[in-house]
Amino acid sequence: MPEHDVDPGRSAFDDLGPDSPETLEWRRVHPITPLVRGWAVVGAAVVILGQQSLEGGPRGGLLALVSSEYWWTLLAALAAVALVGWGYSALAWRMTTFAVGAETVHLRRGILFRQQRHARLDRLQSVDIRQPLVARFFGLCELTLETAGGTDSGVAIGFLKGADADELRAELLARAAGLKVGGTRQVADAAQAPSDAVIDGAVPEGTEQVAAAQDAGQSVQPVRAASLEAPQVPVLTVPLGRLIASVVRSGAMITLLLWALGVVVVMIVTGEFAVISASLPAVLGAGGYLFNRLTGEFDFRVAISPDGVRLRHGMLETRSQTIPPGRVQAVRLVQSLLWRDRDWWRVQVNVAGYGGESEEKNSVLLPVGTREEALTVLSLVLPDLGVDEPRRVLDAGLDGDSRAESAYVTAPRRTRILDPVAWRRNGFTVTGRALLLRRGRVVKVLDVVPHERTQSLAVSQGPWQRRLGVASFQVHSTEGPVHPEVPHLEASDAALLMTEQARRARTARAAAGPERWMERQGE
Structure with a gap:
């Protein structure tokens, strides 16, 4: 590798091109943040002290200790823990700063061990606003950016005032879409500028339109990031x-x-x-x-906006999620036996960056809804299935269990030995835009994977499957609740599907739009 001279006074993080730390505006989170975070330490201390007092204290437990002459020791211990907790949180707040660049978001934190994280905006998968119960009393929110880097690849910025968090989310989504915002953001006078010069109050990457407007004598004014907040249209409420x-x-x-x-x-x-x-x-x-x-999942609301699908839910902790267009890797529609008479369905998704502890909370697109609502939500993340009669194909995936259906390639009859209950439902179909896999009878499952989101493919065959000449087919997606697969297909069907799906995935990725979805093709 070629060697480069590095200034010993600079760190490796300082050579970041247009987002060099020297050119960024570093900001701190809200000064009340230590108080909000310190409560977790105090609460844990109360639980531990209470447990220790009940197990090892004098006869009568905690009440006897409080009523004894040593009651002040308990208060002193709690006060000491609170001071240490809030002191550490205050020092952590002092060492935490963040900045928004043209291409990345930067976060610096750490007391003993300094850490600097970067989130590329062109790989942004979702933007969430989380408001825990204690933070709600102060009107504060935590902004979380999930990127396509697997578990723990996101950047959490908190806590911020609610209005500041909304403004920052709008700015990040605009930058991720390919719009020039921030300090260099300018907008031509809408009354005089060309019709394509203004896109939701900002201009695409590059300043040609602004320069043309200035050359023509048109006024160019700076615009606040709040003006980039895209309007939303409510879709449904659970x-x-x-x-x-x-x-x-x-x-x-x-x-x-x-x-x-x-x-x-x-x-x-x-x-x-x-x-x-x-x-x-x-x-x-x-x-x-x-x-x-x-x-x-309390008060679950779904809305659609130009910057993606917006979800809002939660009772004790409120979450506002924004999933940009095309970021959903796989979708699952599932129905348990107890929901069958109401025809209720649950819709879950895989989004790159989600997983681990956040998987269950953040991967639900619809907690429970009618069939019409489930298909409506599916259409928000995959508007076009690439087939003439999408409803017929989807209904066959949700309800169908007969080999006579020409839309789905199903498991052969001899597999009833391996799966006597659901063998008729095991099958798949391919449309112009997605692969649909169905399985299960007690719990019905329909997995939908856009071709361009196919990560890898696998065909597995156990000893009994080899004897029967069948195999199971899997699509490997990003980490999440959706694991697309269909068991016990004809071995030749599974092998052909693997070959053809790999070809479709390559073709779809080559024809996919830019990561920054507001950039025009060819620019």
Whole structure:
């Protein structure tokens, strides 16, 4: 590799082209941030001290300790922990700065070990605004940028005032779309400028239009980033009654009720009440999952805007997500047996950058909805299936279970030995824009993968499958809840699908639009 002279007074992060730190405007998050983050330390301390007091304190537990002459030691311990927690948070706030460049977002943080993170805007997958319960009292939000780099590849900027977070999100989405904003952003007078000179209050990358407007004597004025906030059109809202009913009808709720019934029966038969305490962790785990499901998907709203699909939900912690166009890697429509009579469906997505702890919260496009609502949400992320009768193809994927359907290539009859319940539903079809994979009867699943989002393909064959001449086909997507696959296909069908899908994926990626979707082709 060629060697370059490096100024010893500069770091490797300083050689970043147009986004050099020397040319960036570094900003701090809101000064109340230490107070918001410090509460987590104080809350953890209260729980730990309470547990220790109950287990090792004097007779009578925590109440006896509080009423004793040493009550002040408990308060002193809490005060010391609070001071340390808030002091550390204040120092962390002092060492945290962020900046928005023409192509990347930068975040500097760390006390003992300094860390600088960069998020490329042309690889931006989604922009989320998170508002925890404590932050809500101060009107603060945390902005999270998820990029196409897998788990923990995002950049979290927090906390900011709500209006500042909205303004920053609008600016980032505009830059990610290919619009010139920020310090160099200028807009020609709309009354005199050409019709294509203004795009939502900004101009595309490059300043040719601004220069032409100035040469023609037209006025050019700076515009605030707030003017870039794209209007949104509400699509649907999930009613609270339906959400509660869906949670009650979930497998987790049924499992919890059966477990509780079994505990009661065992307690009556054995006469031992200790079985209740032994089963308490499992009950709390299932109950916590149901509670998080209900509070996390509370007041779920879906809207569409020029900068992508917007989702808003949450009771204790409010989340506002914006998924830019074309960033969804795969979509799953799933229906459990208990939802069958209502024809309810749940829609989940894979988005690059989501995963890990955020997978369940951020990967839901519709928690529960009718078939019409599920297909409407699907059309927001994949407007064109590339087929003349998309509804017929989708209905066959959601309901169909017959080999007589010409739209889907299904598993052969001999696979009923391997899958006696759902073998008729296992199948796939290909449209001009996507690959559709269906499976399951007790829990119906339809996976939709745009051709250009195909990561890799695989065909697997176990010993019994080899004996029957069948194989399973998988599409490898980014990390998330959607794992597209279809089991027990004819081996020749699976091999042909793998070859043809690889060719379709290459062709679709070559014809795909720019990562910055507002840039015009050919510029």
